[in-house]
Amino acid sequence: MALLEARGVTKRFGGLLAVNKLDLTVEAGAIVSIIGPNGAGKTTFFNTLTGLYRPDEGHIVCQGHSLVGLRPDQIAKFSIARTFQNIRLFANMTVMENILVGMHTRLFQDMPNVLLRSRKFKLEEEQAHARAAELMAFMGLTGVGDELASSLPYGVQRRLEIARSLAADPKLLLLDEPTAGMNPQESCEAMILFQKLRDQLGITILLIEHDMKVVMGISDRITVIDYGEKIAEGAPHEIQSNTRVIEAYLGSGAAAALTNKESEARRPIQLEKSPAPDAGATLLSIENIDSYYGHIHALKGISLEVKAGEIVTLIGANGAGKSTTLRTISGLVRARQGKILLRGQNITKLPPHDIVKAGVGHVPEGRGIFPRLTVRENLGVGAFIINDQPLVQRRMEYVFHLFPLLKERLDQKGGTLSGGEQQMLAIARGLILNPKILLLDEPSMGLAPVLVDLIFQIIEKLNKEDGIAILLVEQNAHMALQYAHRAYVLSTGQIVLQGDAREIAQNPQVKSAYLGG
Amino acid sequence: MAAIKSGKASASSIVNNFLNQGKRPYFLASVYLALGTLLVYFNPLNMASFFFLLSSAFVIYKLQMHGGFKLAITAVALLIIVPIIGIRNIFYLEVIFQISVFAALALGLNVVVGFAGLLDLGYVAFYAVGAYLWAFFGSQQMFLLAEIPGTAPSGTPFFLPADMFYLFAFLGIVVAALTGILLGLPVLRLRGDYLAVVTLGFGEVIRVLANNLDKPLNITNGPQGITPIQRPTLPEGLLNSLRVLMDPLVGRDVSQGEFYNLFFYLLALLVIIFVIIVVRRLDDSKIGRALTAIREDETAAVSMGIPLTRMKLTAFAVGASFAGIMGVMFAANRTFVSPESFSFMQSIGVLTMVILGGIGSIPGVILGAAVVIILNLQVLQGLSLYLSQLRQSEAVIPIIDFAWKNLSTQLDPAKYQRMLFGIILILMMIYRPAGLIPAARRKRELSTRSKDKKKPITPSSTAAEADHGAA
Numbered sequence: 001m002a003l004l005e006a007r008g009v010t011k012r013f014g015g016l017l018a019v020n021k022l023d024l025t026v027e028a029g030a031i032v033s034i035i036g037p038n039g040a041g042k043t044t045f046f047n048t049l050t051g052l053y054r055p056d057e058g059h060i061v062c063q064g065h066s067l068v069g070l071r072p073d074q075i076a077k078f079s080i081a082r083t084f085q086n087i088r089l090f091a092n093m094t095v096m097e098n099i100l101v102g103m104h105t106r107l108f109q110d111m112p113n114v115l116l117r118s119r120k121f122k123l124e125e126e127q128a129h130a131r132a133a134e135l136m137a138f139m140g141l142t143g144v145g146d147e148l149a150s151s152l153p154y155g156v157q158r159r160l161e162i163a164r165s166l167a168a169d170p171k172l173l174l175l176d177e178p179t180a181g182m183n184p185q186e187s188c189e190a191m192i193l194f195q196k197l198r199d200q201l202g203i204t205i206l207l208i209e210h211d212m213k214v215v216m217g218i219s220d221r222i223t224v225i226d227y228g229e230k231i232a233e234g235a236p237h238e239i240q241s242n243t244r245v246i247e248a249y250l251g252s253g254a255a256a257a258l259t260n261k262e263s264e265a266r267r268p269i270q271l272e273k274s275p276a277p278d279a280g281a282t283l284l285s286i287e288n289i290d291s292y293y294g295h296i297h298a299l300k301g302i303s304l305e306v307k308a309g310e311i312v313t314l315i316g317a318n319g320a321g322k323s324t325t326l327r328t329i330s331g332l333v334r335a336r337q338g339k340i341l342l343r344g345q346n347i348t349k350l351p352p353h354d355i356v357k358a359g360v361g362h363v364p365e366g367r368g369i370f371p372r373l374t375v376r377e378n379l380g381v382g383a384f385i386i387n388d389q390p391l392v393q394r395r396m397e398y399v400f401h402l403f404p405l406l407k408e409r410l411d412q413k414g415g416t417l418s419g420g421e422q423q424m425l426a427i428a429r430g431l432i433l434n435p436k437i438l439l440l441d442e443p444s445m446g447l448a449p450v451l452v453d454l455i456f457q458i459i460e461k462l463n464k465e466d467g468i469a470i471l472l473v474e475q476n477a478h479m480a481l482q483y484a485h486r487a488y489v490l491s492t493g494q495i496v497l498q499g500d501a502r503e504i505a506q507n508p509q510v511k512s513a514y515l516g517g
Numbered sequence: 518m519a520a521i522k523s524g525k526a527s528a529s530s531i532v533n534n535f536l537n538q539g540k541r542p543y544f545l546a547s548v549y550l551a552l553g554t555l556l557v558y559f560n561p562l563n564m565a566s567f568f569f570l571l572s573s574a575f576v577i578y579k580l581q582m583h584g585g586f587k588l589a590i591t592a593v594a595l596l597i598i599v600p601i602i603g604i605r606n607i608f609y610l611e612v613i614f615q616i617s618v619f620a621a622l623a624l625g626l627n628v629v630v631g632f633a634g635l636l637d638l639g640y641v642a643f644y645a646v647g648a649y650l651w652a653f654f655g656s657q658q659m660f661l662l663a664e665i666p667g668t669a670p671s672g673t674p675f676f677l678p679a680d681m682f683y684l685f686a687f688l689g690i691v692v693a694a695l696t697g698i699l700l701g702l703p704v705l706r707l708r709g710d711y712l713a714v715v716t717l718g719f720g721e722v723i724r725v726l727a728n729n730l731d732k733p734l735n736i737t738n739g740p741q742g743i744t745p746i747q748r749p750t751l752p753e754g755l756l757n758s759l760r761v762l763m764d765p766l767v768g769r770d771v772s773q774g775e776f777y778n779l780f781f782y783l784l785a786l787l788v789i790i791f792v793i794i795v796v797r798r799l800d801d802s803k804i805g806r807a808l809t810a811i812r813e814d815e816t817a818a819v820s821m822g823i824p825l826t827r828m829k830l831t832a833f834a835v836g837a838s839f840a841g842i843m844g845v846m847f848a849a850n851r852t853f854v855s856p857e858s859f860s861f862m863q864s865i866g867v868l869t870m871v872i873l874g875g876i877g878s879i880p881g882v883i884l885g886a887a888v889v890i891i892l893n894l895q896v897l898q899g900l901s902l903y904l905s906q907l908r909q910s911e912a913v914i915p916i917i918d919f920a921w922k923n924l925s926t927q928l929d930p931a932k933y934q935r936m937l938f939g940i941i942l943i944l945m946m947i948y949r950p951a952g953l954i955p956a957a958r959r960k961r962e963l964s965t966r967s968k969d970k971k972k973p974i975t976p977s978s979t980a981a982e983a984d985h986g987a988a
């Protein structure tokens with residue numbers, strides 16, 4: 001019997017059919033993937049499975065029990081655990097505590113036992129802590145158990161979220177884009193991990209993912225949805241060659257890359273890199289900055305520069321300090337030492353909003369959109385410092401031209417947008433400022449393959465046509481190096497390598513560490 | 518890993534190392550406490566020496582000493598020193614009693630606001646429930662149901678014997694917890710601001726009920742309040758032997774009333790200890806973790822299988838129960854309750870204590886209670902007194918040539934409680950949002966790992982990288 005069976009599941013938001021008569025069967029012990037364009041309804045489907053939304057129609061049956069109408073905490077008791085697309089850790093709890101909370105359904109202590117500190121209680125706590133330590137070791141979190149979850153770099157947070165969901169000893173694990181924000185090396189490890197979970201622990205996995213290497217590599221079956229409807233279903237090789245899927249989701253580039261493994265690593269560099277316009281004029285220069293998070297020394301004497309009209313990329317492992325560098329430039333993290341100059345003007349000590357006014361736009365990692373404001377309002381906030389209304393209008397038109405989807409969603413609350421839509425909104429908001437330099441932190445995260453190509457084309461266009469300099473942080477280092485003029489490689493808060501992007505891409509160490517071989 | 522501290526932090530760590538070398542902290546703590554005791558003993562009316570003595574609690578808390586010694590020295594301070602100096606100047610005992618009562622309230626509110634993140638602005642209602650519970654059953658009110666307030670015939674007997682107080686202290690816990698659950702059921706679906714508004718309303722409803730439930734049945738005796746309320750009896754034999762002990766230390770005969778003060782102080786202490794134990798055990802359990810998880814992210818918490826409503830109700834009930842028992846005690850201590858004691862300002866006061874001390878932090882919240890009570894009872898009232906003395910004097914403010922006696926009598930610092938709370942809240946939000954003693958998450962990993970040595974640990978290939986990440 002199938003572990004999970006969904007029949008005709010439908011979920012509407014007002015007039016929008018987010019999930020439309022979806023059927024899905026998950027056999028015990030399988031790895032099943034759901035893919036589809038941004039806003040196709042994948043996360044919404046997960047939310048109906050886990051009880052966060054009640055489906056408007058349809059049945060969901062798990063091991064003979066109907067899940068429709070149950071609360072999320074009741075559904076969790078059926079040994080169904082999940083992770084979230086936008087990482088939802090308990091930020092102010094330690095790593096260990098996060099995992100212990102994940103064990104909630106597995107602990108039986110009740111109020112009297114807790115208050116009396118009975119032997120039963122102590123024993124259970126001891127075992128729970130030991131198990132948490134084991135899980136931390138399993139997920140490579142040993143040593144950070146007492147850190148607050150919020151202090152971890154993004155990729156590690158993802159691992160913690162998976163550890164937390166494993167703490168519930170699930171039979172069925174729902175993973176919503178678990179490798180977003182991981183570099184190729186890490187997603188490779190994640191793939192191996194998922195297989196291990198299935199093979200060694202017998203956990204059935206339902207996976208949403210935009211990284212085709214992962215999806216095609218480990219899925220037994222793939223379901224493709226578009227506009228809430230299933231458009232294809234089958235084994236990976238069937239899906240890869242399905243024209244409808246290629247058209248709606250993969251885009252020709254990614255599809256070609258998948259069918260012809262060779263070409264992926266050596267995709268022709270699409271733009272001839274004409275030397276940047278007035279190369280030589282330094283736009284942004286950072287001299288020897290040191291930044292801290294609390295007592296953690298995150299940046300240790302970083303120096304770099306971006307010339308007018310350049311695309312510069314920062315690459316490095318998770319926690320190397322890439323995001324911190326961007327955050328320090330935009331004033332969100334204060335440099336304890338060193339100088340940041342924008343066209344010669346010292347902006348090191350300026351408050352963040354003045355740094356924005358000076359011409360630095362920042363699209364932060366994890367989007368940072370305002371969940372309770374509508375799309376229109378989010379964009380409006382982005383335009384807050386521009387007094388020139390017609391200019392704002394033109395800018396708006398421009399971003400709608402880039403992301404037509406946003407125009408359809410103008411009055412939807414930011415927090416209810418799909419992950420990819422939020423990403424588009426974040427980028428759009430950064431563009432409205434009409435910055436001289438745009439700091440982009442993982443712009444392709446959570447985007448469907450077609451859109452990843454699109455985003456990079458947009459970056460190129462912004463750079464070429466509008467002359468906006470770009471400082472880019474991207475897990476997809478391969479793409480980033482293709483489009484960038486120059487690159488810096490960061491490792492544990494220091495710059496270890498710098499130079500022409502194409503040369504860096506050829507560097508054997510960089511290749512093995514960040515480009516996945 | 519490069520854990521380089523800032524200059525400021527290292528300066529304070531130098532001081533710390535200096536103070537905590539070898540036997541030094543034991544010596545320091547003892548001398549500090551002894552000095553404070555002597556100061557207060559010989560200047561019972563001097564406020565500064567009283568503060569000095571109170572601050573020794575903080576000193577003892579901060580110094581690094583063996584846990585057993587800390588406990589012992591605290592016990593000496595609380596069980597021997599405070600009673601003696603408290604009876605020499607009964608006002609001090611009153612201050613410390615109030616600190617204990619409000620510390621318990623603040624700890625209860627802390628479970629709701631600090632752990633579970635539910636902003637409750639009507640918390641004092643549960644305190645009122647406890648107080649009126651004993652006020653009604655521990656007075657003659659049961660026989661006055663048909664009377665108009667203020668017309669109690671003389672000679673009405675009490676409804677219950679005085680020693681039922683103890684039973685009602687327990688009932689106070691139960692009834693307040695049930696009230697918490699009843700209030701919580703409809704309300705806890707609301708989030709954030711809405712919850713705050715509804716609980717604020719609830720607090721006012723209870724006060725208004727207390728004000729108006731004198732008709733058709735006279736249950737609360739209206740705005741006049743209920744009095745007298747019985748206190749539990751003190752056994753004569755014990756009193757007499759205590760007298761033999763206390764009289765020479767205090768230097769005069771100790772009256773029955775003073776012994777009652779002492780008695781309530783000890784009772785409050787008992788409750789506080791009980792409350793602290795409960796809160797600590799909760800915090801360090803599945804229940805406490807679930808509450809904190811709810812505070813951090815409801816959606817994630819519920820997806821982990823945490824039943825939101827039940828957990829929130831638990832928080833409400835636990836918080837309410839502390840207020841309930843303290844309410845019963847308050848009624849007996851004062852022998853009088855009236856709606857005035859349960860105004861919105863009281864709720865805000867308790868919230869101020871929590872925020873000032875440190876949301877979620879047990880020692881912080883107790884410190885918060887102490888600071889607010891002292892500011893309120895001593896500093897503001899002391900200022901009022903000082904100003905009124907100045908008014909009566911011939912003194913003149915030099916430069917602007919203003920005679921103190923012309924100062925408006927409206928200017929009475931004792932009335933500026935609200936402004937004080939406001940200023941405290943604003944300053945804390947700006948300069949120390951985590952409070953005077955911020956809550957710290959428990960460090961657990963190392964202790965668990967050392968216990969767990971024998972088990973093979975299989976670090977995944979990314980472990981090293983994770984460590985970099987944290988550095």
Ligand SMILES: Nc1ncnc2c1ncn2[C@@H]1O[C@H](COP(=O)(O)OP(=O)(O)OP(=O)(O)O)[C@@H](O)[C@H]1O
Pocket residue numbers: 013016018036037038039040041042043044045085409412416417418419420421446448
């Ligand atoms: N609460 C809501 N109210 C209104 N619309 C919503 C709500 N939640 C989701 N939507 C819309 O439903 C559609 C499906 O969203 P969903 O998050 O399921 O997409 P997705 O397939 O997960 O996309 P992505 O790959 O970008 O994460 C989106 O267009 C989104 O804007």
Ligand SMILES: [Mg+2]
Pocket residue numbers: 042043044085418419420
């Ligand atoms: Mg999604």
